[in-house]
Amino acid sequence: MVKAAALPRNETGIATVIGILKQQFGDRLQTGQAIREQHGHTTTWIDNQMPDAVVFPHSTQEVSEIVKTCAAHKVPVIGFGTGTSLEGHVNAPAGGISVDLMQMNQILAVHAEDLDVVVQPGVTREQLNTHLRDQGLFFPIDPGANASLGGMAATRASGTNAVRYGTMKDNVIALEAVMADGEIIRTAQRAKKTSAGYDLTRLLVGSEGTLGLITEITLKLQGIPEAISAARCSFASMDAACQAVMATIQYGIPVARIELLDVIAVRAVNNYSKLDLPESPLLLLEFHGSENGVAEQAEMFGQIAEEFGGTGFDWTGSTEERNKLWQARHDFYWASLQLKPGTTALATDVCVPISRLAECVNAATAKAEELDLFAPLVGHVGDGNFHISPLIDADNAEEVARTEQFVAWLAELAISMDGTCTGEHGIGQGKRAYLTKEIGPATRYMAAIKAALDPDNIMNPGKIL
Numbered sequence: 001m002v003k004a005a006a007l008p009r010n011e012t013g014i015a016t017v018i019g020i021l022k023q024q025f026g027d028r029l030q031t032g033q034a035i036r037e038q039h040g041h042t043t044t045w046i047d048n049q050m051p052d053a054v055v056f057p058h059s060t061q062e063v064s065e066i067v068k069t070c071a072a073h074k075v076p077v078i079g080f081g082t083g084t085s086l087e088g089h090v091n092a093p094a095g096g097i098s099v100d101l102m103q104m105n106q107i108l109a110v111h112a113e114d115l116d117v118v119v120q121p122g123v124t125r126e127q128l129n130t131h132l133r134d135q136g137l138f139f140p141i142d143p144g145a146n147a148s149l150g151g152m153a154a155t156r157a158s159g160t161n162a163v164r165y166g167t168m169k170d171n172v173i174a175l176e177a178v179m180a181d182g183e184i185i186r187t188a189q190r191a192k193k194t195s196a197g198y199d200l201t202r203l204l205v206g207s208e209g210t211l212g213l214i215t216e217i218t219l220k221l222q223g224i225p226e227a228i229s230a231a232r233c234s235f236a237s238m239d240a241a242c243q244a245v246m247a248t249i250q251y252g253i254p255v256a257r258i259e260l261l262d263v264i265a266v267r268a269v270n271n272y273s274k275l276d277l278p279e280s281p282l283l284l285l286e287f288h289g290s291e292n293g294v295a296e297q298a299e300m301f302g303q304i305a306e307e308f309g310g311t312g313f314d315w316t317g318s319t320e321e322r323n324k325l326w327q328a329r330h331d332f333y334w335a336s337l338q339l340k341p342g343t344t345a346l347a348t349d350v351c352v353p354i355s356r357l358a359e360c361v362n363a364a365t366a367k368a369e370e371l372d373l374f375a376p377l378v379g380h381v382g383d384g385n386f387h388i389s390p391l392i393d394a395d396n397a398e399e400v401a402r403t404e405q406f407v408a409w410l411a412e413l414a415i416s417m418d419g420t421c422t423g424e425h426g427i428g429q430g431k432r433a434y435l436t437k438e439i440g441p442a443t444r445y446m447a448a449i450k451a452a453l454d455p456d457n458i459m460n461p462g463k464i465l
């Protein structure tokens with residue numbers, strides 16, 4: 001496992017806060033070992049650093065009271081959604097109180113006429129889409145996990161649809177949040193755009209719980225398209241598949257999804273989801289629009305794919321077939337673990353400008369091979385974003401060292417290509433070393449914002465900066 005640095009603990013403050021919150025919350029304040037471990041990091045090779053207690057608020061007012069109590073005693077507050085973040089975001093390096101927001105899971109208002117919805121932070125993306133389906137609406141952001149919308153806003157998440165609909169940054173209209181002193185603020189109203197002052201909505205989106213806790217989210221919705229079709233196409237090499245992606249984006253074909261899987265990833269989903277996709281680099285696509293529109297997009301993509309030697313191009317309007325394909329793609333993480341049972345997947349995440357995609361993917365796969373890492377690659381490649389996931393024995397120090405070398409090398413490669421060390425997973429603990437390399441002195445301004453809004457550094461300490 002990779003050790004995350006511990007920070008000094010405020011033992012007296014923590015004991016006092018637990019005593020006060022226990023009186024107020026009764027059984028909704030838990031201190032058992034198992035539940036605390038579950039609220040530390042559990043998804044990758046980063047060591048678990050558990051909080052001292054977990055509390056389950058039911059309202060914004062309760063969140064405010066928790067934060068006020070922690071602020072009075074300078075005790076860390078760590079927001080928690082579904083715990084699926086991948087860079088140690090929910091760890092408690094200085095101990096403290098994990099605020100689990102999953103019992104605040106009400107869909108408060110659907111404004112169908114305005115194409116927006118107001119939700120509490122514990123609503124998951126699947127819960128929201130099930131609720132919306134009958135009204136002909138959907139919310140497009142879809143990380144592979146069924147994450148909470150609070151966690152997704154806090155990590156500025158995206159997923160397969162971002163190439164068409166943007167990321168959480170583009171889809172959050174307004175937030176209600178509890179700031180580090182316990183004050184409740186609203187960052188905006190429901191208007192689709194505003195020029196009113198600093199953009200606090202986008203400051204909190206992606207802030208990973210380090211500036212405040214999000215207690216209500218107003219999100220943009222989309223109408224379910226008249227027609228949706230899915231396509232797949234195989235390629236002789238990763239380079240050819242990436243060149244086809246680059247051309248598709250550069251020609252402006254408005255694909256809703258365009259996902260790359262390498263040979264190992266295809267093998268994994270074939271085994272796990274009982275599919276028989278040809279075992280070669282594969283692109284999965286989805287087109288949204290009118291009946292004629294999706295047919296036209298599919299045809300245009302087919303011509304591009306042919307130019308780059310694509311084979312087996314096939315598209316379908318069948319909802320059942322389409323869902324089967326995308327479920328398989330979303331299950332890739334679990335599928336990959338079955339390729340080497342007992343291993344941990346380190347889903348590292350980089351993103352580069354689309355014109356550098358092929359170069360970056362080719363270099364990444366060559367480097368993984370050189371370091372003898374078994375590392376399937378998948379990507380939301382329409383955005384220039386991909387994940388390469390070494391499957392490692394986390395107790396094998398030598399393999400861990402090779403993987404650390406790879407992750408650092410890849411982050412720096414992406415940065416050197418005008419890209420980023422993380423397209424969607426965030427910084428957390430795991431990517432902190434690369435932030436200054438990526439944005440240089442701008443990190444000082446981030447630190448100044450953090451110090452101004454959270455002077456005692458109680459909001460999720462040890463993350464981002």
Ligand SMILES: Cc1cc2nc3c(=O)[nH]c(=O)nc-3n(C[C@H](O)[C@H](O)[C@H](O)COP(=O)(O)OP(=O)(O)OC[C@H]3O[C@@H](n4cnc5c(N)ncnc54)[C@H](O)[C@@H]3O)c2cc1C
Pocket residue numbers: 043078079080081082083084085086089090101121142143144145147148149150151152153154155156157158159160208209210212213214215333334424425460
């Ligand atoms: C199989 C798998 C596939 C994934 N695929 C994708 C993908 O395609 N795209 C992608 O972007 N991510 C992906 N992820 C990562 C993860 O799902 C996202 O980062 C997601 O947004 C985390 O949401 P969560 O509810 O689990 O948040 P958590 O992990 O619980 O928390 C994440 C961070 O947000 C903070 N936080 C949580 N709730 C709040 C709140 N209400 N207010 C303030 N701060 C809060 C936490 O303190 C923490 O810093 C994947 C993860 C897995 C396991």
